[in-house]
Amino acid sequence: MSNSVNQEFRGSGEEIFRALLESAPDAMVVTASDLTISLANTQTETLFGYTRQELSGAPVDTLMAERSRETARNFWARFESEQTQGPTGPWLGLHGLKKDGSEFPAELSLSSVSSASGQLVISSIRDVTSRVSGQKDKERLQARLRQAQRLESLGQLAGGVAHDFNNLLAVILHYTELVGKSVDEETLAANIAKIKRAAEKGAALTRQLLIFSRRETVRPTVLDVNEVVENMAELLRRTLGEHVDLVTNISEDLPAIRADLNQLEQLLINLAVNARDAMADGGKLTIATSETAVESSGAEADAGRFVTVEVQDTGVGMDEEVLARAVDPFFTTKPSGTASGMGLPTAYGIVTRAGGFMEIESQEGVGTTVRLLFPVAQPGLENTGSTP
Numbered sequence: 001m002s003n004s005v006n007q008e009f010r011g012s013g014e015e016i017f018r019a020l021l022e023s024a025p026d027a028m029v030v031t032a033s034d035l036t037i038s039l040a041n042t043q044t045e046t047l048f049g050y051t052r053q054e055l056s057g058a059p060v061d062t063l064m065a066e067r068s069r070e071t072a073r074n075f076w077a078r079f080e081s082e083q084t085q086g087p088t089g090p091w092l093g094l095h096g097l098k099k100d101g102s103e104f105p106a107e108l109s110l111s112s113v114s115s116a117s118g119q120l121v122i123s124s125i126r127d128v129t130s131r132v133s134g135q136k137d138k139e140r141l142q143a144r145l146r147q148a149q150r151l152e153s154l155g156q157l158a159g160g161v162a163h164d165f166n167n168l169l170a171v172i173l174h175y176t177e178l179v180g181k182s183v184d185e186e187t188l189a190a191n192i193a194k195i196k197r198a199a200e201k202g203a204a205l206t207r208q209l210l211i212f213s214r215r216e217t218v219r220p221t222v223l224d225v226n227e228v229v230e231n232m233a234e235l236l237r238r239t240l241g242e243h244v245d246l247v248t249n250i251s252e253d254l255p256a257i258r259a260d261l262n263q264l265e266q267l268l269i270n271l272a273v274n275a276r277d278a279m280a281d282g283g284k285l286t287i288a289t290s291e292t293a294v295e296s297s298g299a300e301a302d303a304g305r306f307v308t309v310e311v312q313d314t315g316v317g318m319d320e321e322v323l324a325r326a327v328d329p330f331f332t333t334k335p336s337g338t339a340s341g342m343g344l345p346t347a348y349g350i351v352t353r354a355g356g357f358m359e360i361e362s363q364e365g366v367g368t369t370v371r372l373l374f375p376v377a378q379p380g381l382e383n384t385g386s387t388p
Helices: 003-008 012-023 042-048 066-082 129-182 186-212 225-240 261-278 320-324 343-353
Strands: 027-031 037-040 092-097 103-115 118-127 221-223 244-249 257-259 283-294 304-313 357-363 367-375
Touching: 027 042, 042 092, 042 118, 066 092, 066 103, 066 118, 103 129, 129 186, 221 225, 221 261, 225 244, 225 261, 225 283, 225 304, 244 261, 257 261, 257 367, 261 283, 261 304, 261 343, 261 367, 283 367, 320 357, 343 357, 343 367
Parallel strands: 244 283
Antiparallel strands: 027 037, 027 118, 092 103, 103 118, 221 257, 283 304, 304 367, 357 367
16 A cells, blocks of 8 residues: 555544445455555455555556456546545446456446545446346347247248148149159150159158147157267268268267157258258368256246257358348248258257257357257156157
């Protein structure tokens, strides 16, 4: 502490002032008119990692991250120019800087005390990391709820359309088979074959729509996710091609889930195809399994134990605008006619049908991670059954 400040707090007044500083829950530093630190409490040492001796005489903005220093200096300057006595009112949001170089979200409030040589400014600095994290979690849950509500509406529409469309396709396929058997002319037969293939593609699309809208009958069984991934690995390698390296990272002793085997296999293929298309110049696809405890998963699933299947690629990634629409039916950034835009929506439908939820993280130029969380199967469940 500088001699001038020492003189200000001699005697019983100093003891009271120091006791107040030490009892404060926030980091508090006292600065002289040149904004150098003359006194700091224990919480300042704890929060920032400096000793009082290291802080004595240092500029007070040493405790501020570079991006917050100008804002903090203006805050201090305005406070001093107004010669305010007492607190400033609202706390100022900024970023603190610890001795180890790490930053954290903080709030700054100023107050002053009178001394023989004038006012001394007290800066109170509060770590608000937990509050900011809680707000971000809340925003994520609200975004997930809005997404679930939007997709539920889209699913109802898609399901109604898919049923009618599927009936039409069934008629087309039936009559193309009958006509194909009744003609021998090569060109005509070839054209009929093309019509049939197009109708089959349409039928496959309606199946994806029905999965997404939760209207396709499924037969859930108790499954070992590790076994499914390992059995699918060779097929996925052929799907990906030689330019993409497939790596599986299997967590041992993984509990079982209850889901439709065919749909789970289709989900893995859809995600692999998406990843392959995002890595036109080659890359790496990693499929990892693990068990996760979820305390609060928002609107889409209850808290509890989940088996996580994480599919991570090193592709082109998505920007925020594309990521926000990634599970919208028929939305695709690929050239017209090359993709249905139902890969991720179908995956979403499969995992939510099983009582789980899906998370997607992506960064342009880095890659995309799709995380699927399936609830752990409860003991005593039957291996067979249908769900409408």
